[in-house]
Amino acid sequence: MVINNSHQNSNRQTTVQILDYQILETVYSGSRTLVYRAIRTSDRLPVVIKLLKNEYPTFSELVQFRNQYTITKNLCKPGIIQTYSLEPYRNGYALVMEDFGGISLHEWALKAEKLLSLRDFLEVAIALCNILYILYSERIIHKDIKPSNILINPETKQVKLIDFSIASLLPQETENSINPNILEGTIAYISPEQTGRMNRGIDYRTDFYSLGITFYELLTGQLPFQSNDPMELVHCHIAKPAPLVHEINPKIPSVLSKIVSKLMAKNAENRYQSALGLKFDLEKYLHQLQATGRIEDFEIAQHDMCDRFLIPDKLYGRETEVETLLQAFER
Template identity: 55%
Template sequence: MINISGCLIDEKIHESANSLIYRGRRETDNRPVILKVQKKEYPSPEEMARFRLEYEITRTLNLPGVFRLYGLEHYRNGLVMIMEDLSAESLSHILQTGPLSLSDFLEAAIKIATILGQIHQQHVMHKDINPSNIVAILPNGAWEFKVIDFGLATVLSRETPNVRNPHILEGTLPYMSPEQTGRMNRAVDYRTDFYSLGITFYELLTGQLPFQSRDAMELV
């Protein structure tokens, strides 16, 4: 288990290719926190800069549909992001029990689309909308949602990507818009998030993806 000054670590709750996610408590006030730690022992300067940018983008959003950040600290040779913990569950975890009912889906869809619209109003593209990056909280019998993981986010602009190797694309391939793959002569803008959200909504309703393949090139 890691040891971060000022925090007591309770458990590891998630591991991705680039980061480790822990649940813990802040020692000063016993406040529950989530800690996102860079996974590599020696992150590159580019990875450090990307992590800092993720922190800055998330911090400046200051929206109810985005987790509040408490700080960015150095940890060993990398960085750790400290944020609020609301005991939320990802939609991907919820989907393990089956698709949502129609009434639950409609409530979720309206609230999630509203959050994404608010993010776009602050000139930010997420670029990795999928059920793992949307979490749900049920505090008083009504769903609340948060969009998480702005690791690929950029300030809203028009991006024209080059043709890319499908094995090193940025994003989660089954949810990526065609223009994100670089195989369409079309700029990437906020609509790519809505494409990914549409795929997410389809999965919430049906319990499966609209396009399924183990071959990355076929999905592209």
């Protein structure tokens, strides 16, 4: 059975024909992908179908599309979108996933027409900590954490992570310096080491930096670094400190501002080292809010420990030599 669905895109009519699926609506139409809500005709199962927009996708696009399926097909964990199948479609693939009634966190925040309440934010943030702990346990680096890749059911508040197209199953990898216009990930959210200009490897803590920027945006309504110049954004991620959250939004308590700033530390060693350590602080914050409605300042990251042996990409015992090099660079 073939179902047709037409939608307008750049004033050009496109007909979607996907075997055994009844297309209900277009959920997303981006520069590279299309996403539809549909029903599988064999059992009336609600699904979401993701397609490549390019009629003749590149080899790299096809690899990334398959990567989503390869990583998530056996990852049946709460908080991770369930993938049902990868099916041939025209010159590429159709990725069929569960439909739990979710919309992107970005869309959810926009519909609120105002900044999220602290309680709503904390509940979402704690759910994301649980998701990042699953990724850490499975040795997966997502590399593209951002509000549009996080879905939330507006009724149940269930949160799930999507889009594993550039995710890695390696515990650590190296990013080479490349043109900022073709960096992996979304440049407004990528970590300093993900730019390829830090001479250091990428590990699970790169997702903590992107999570920090996501938190920043949810709490302030804006990104910490704003520019249309990719090179300027790369420089900001590497070297420019972001304005503190409570300076942008005075309603945010300083302790939450500290948590976000720690997530966004330039060096991975200075960020949170575990999702559970971050979750402990957020839950402590939430319990205070529920019990008294007030937030008492507390020392963050006191329960933040990593159970992996990681050699820091940092020089130790070479302070004099480093200072000499820096002085020479300044001259």
